Amino acid sequence: MTFVQIIDCKTDRVDEMSRLMDSWVEATQGKRTATHSLMARDRSDSTHVLEIVEFPSYEEAMENSKLPETDRIFREMVALCDGEPTFTDLDVVRDEQLNKLVVRSFVDEVINKGDIGAADRLCTADYREHDPSQPSYDVDLATAKEANREIMEAFRPTCTIEGLVAEGDTVCLRMSFKGRHVGPYQGVEPTGRDVTGTGHATFRCRGGKIAESWWNVDDMGVMRQLGVVEG
Structure with a gap:
């Protein structure tokens, strides 16, 4: 079952956050299990940022979280945020393109x-x-x-x-x-x-x-x- 993780945070350093994601993509090449990553900013609050990452399954998401590169990038991401990010874990029950x-x-x-x-x-x-x-x-x-x-x-x-x-x-x-x-x-x-x-x-x-x-x-x-x- 497809698994999606939503990372919700507040930051006014969106450009730095985006460059950090570029760094993660490069560092995890050939290792990551994530299949799709999307970053979005709230139109009504420019400091409200969501990162949405898709995986083939929850188990593969857990494998991805164990990568040292993922841990390092996450700690750097926290440093860019106003407070600790929150996570929402979702099992996809319908995906209609x-x-x-x-x-x-x-x-x-x-x-x-x-x-x-x-x-x-x-x-x-x-x-x-x-x-x-x-x-x-x-x-x-x-x-x-x-x-x-x-x-x-x-x-x-x-x-x-x-x-x-x-x-x-x-x-x-x-x-x-x-x-x-x-x-x-x-x-x-x-x-x-x-x-x-x-x-x-x-x-x-x-x-x-x-x-x-x-x-x-x-x-x-x-x-x-x-x-x-x-x-």
């Missing part, structure tokens, strides 16, 4: 279920799509839907999410896919051949919807499997 949810929905509904119309609900009105395998690299939602419709009808593909990583408003997808060539695709008549491949896509989200996407799919590999180009 909402931008990942909309990308999963796009894969499930638009690709795997072939519901091209679902893109209207999942994408913003000013959505832009970038795909070097398409006639134009920068297209709007309506054009992207038609291009995707051709792919869906030609291959009836199934996409498997192999990895999904989110940071800020960006989600990166690593995927594999399979299908059968049952309809015309880019001038190639149906061959009935099975195709498989891999790809990556990056999505920029806004307001709970997908605003922009960049696709890199092994289209040349698909063409080889169709016998259009030599391997």
